[in-house]
Ligand SMILES: Nc1nc2c(ncn2[C@@H]2O[C@H](COP(=O)(O)OP(=O)(O)OP(=O)(O)O)[C@@H](O)[C@H]2O)c(=O)[nH]1
């Protein structure tokens with residue numbers, strides 16, 4: 334009885350075409366990632382079908398033979414060309430296949446044809462990513478941005494559905510406020526356009542609000558800020574937690590973080606450093622999402638330093654590193670100083686393998702940091718490196734504060750490091766270290782003209 338009540342994990346297969354320009358390693362890494370994405374959505378991928386082709390099949394992405402093979406597998410029929418697989422699929426735990434995941438963005442008509450022929454739902458890479466973003470979006474801004482991207486993805490697919498429905502899809506005029514000869518789809522498309530416009534207005538308003546907040550924050554706390562950027566699941570939020578002692582969401586799934594969070598580096602330093610956690614990158618991020626998440630990544634553009642976090646234990650880390658570099662370039666953040674942080678070194682085999690990987694990384698990327706977010710001493714070292722970066726430009730100076738202005742004493746301690754203090758009949762003398770503009774503005778305010 335119990336077994337029947339228990340919800341079954343939906344089952345799926347994955348499929349991909351390998352183009353001649355794509356190496357085996359790259360192809361495999363991308364497929365592994367697709368299966369990871371599917372898992373994040375709660376699916377169990379029980380089989381992967383691959384095919385080498387000079388191009389995608391215009392009608393249905395995969396070639397005829399491969400489609401037939403998948404159809405047989407999904408429908409549990411004997412495949413004349415692959416009897417062995419059919420036997421395998423007839424195992425007692427076999428259940429229906431709910432979805433076929435495709436590792437490229439395919440056209441609406443390719444998806445429809447594939448769906449009809451194989452007899453189960455098709456989800457392409459873009460749709461999978463959109464769905465994950467949709468589930469994980471928390472803030473109002475993130476939700477609006479994801480909805481825009483989803484609507485943009487859906488619009489041409491509705492058109493496709495209408496084409497298939499044929500002339501019956503057309504409705505007589507005047508019904509339900511529809512214009513003359515306007516079909517359901519046209520109406521839906523108009524609704525989608527209106528909704529997108531509405532959401533865009535909302536986002537503009539929210540952005541304006543955020544800009545003011547950000548400006549206020551920077552004014553209040555100075556400009557020292559560092560942003561954690563990098564591929565999804567690299568460990569950005571884990572490092573954020575470790576560096577700031579805060580409780581941000583950490584999860585072993587893709588795109589756990591969709592909003593930028595900002596916290597103060599802890600233990601606090603002079604100058605105070607703000608750390609922001611950002612949305613993770615991925616290969617072929619749907620275009621709609623690149624644009625809509627630009628505002629989230631703007632935080633990275635504002636930062637004075639980027640910590641580019643890379644999962645050193647992932648076999649595909651080099652590809653992931655390139656993707657992040659490319660996106661940063663696209664949003665114009667490639668001019669921001671950057672430190673490469675190779676994380677999860679604890680996850681690279683045994684001690685010998687870790688040492689070997691570390692040496693290789695250091696040779697290839699001078700000035701990089703190799704560490705594990707799970708080792709407090711290594712987190713402390715990263716903390717030091719960040720602080721040192723912001724202290725590079727600090728100046729030492731003497732400040733004099735007359736007794737009449739003692740209420741400003743707190744401000745000195747809040748914004749500078751006080752190296753020494755002595756007093757005489759007139760007031761107090763401070764030897765301080767701080768950012769030059771901070772020291773200058775303190776001096777202007779304290780010292781009588
Ligand atoms: N072994 C090991 N695991 C780590 C390390 N850092 C993070 N992880 C794990 O990696 C997974 C992903 O970590 P997150 O911090 O959520 O990754 P993220 O980069 O914020 O991911 P998104 O928000 O999805 O972009 C979690 O299961 C972490 O516990 C590390 O140094 N070593």
Ligand SMILES: [Mg+2]
Nearest residue numbers: 569570589590
């Ligand atoms: Mg995260």
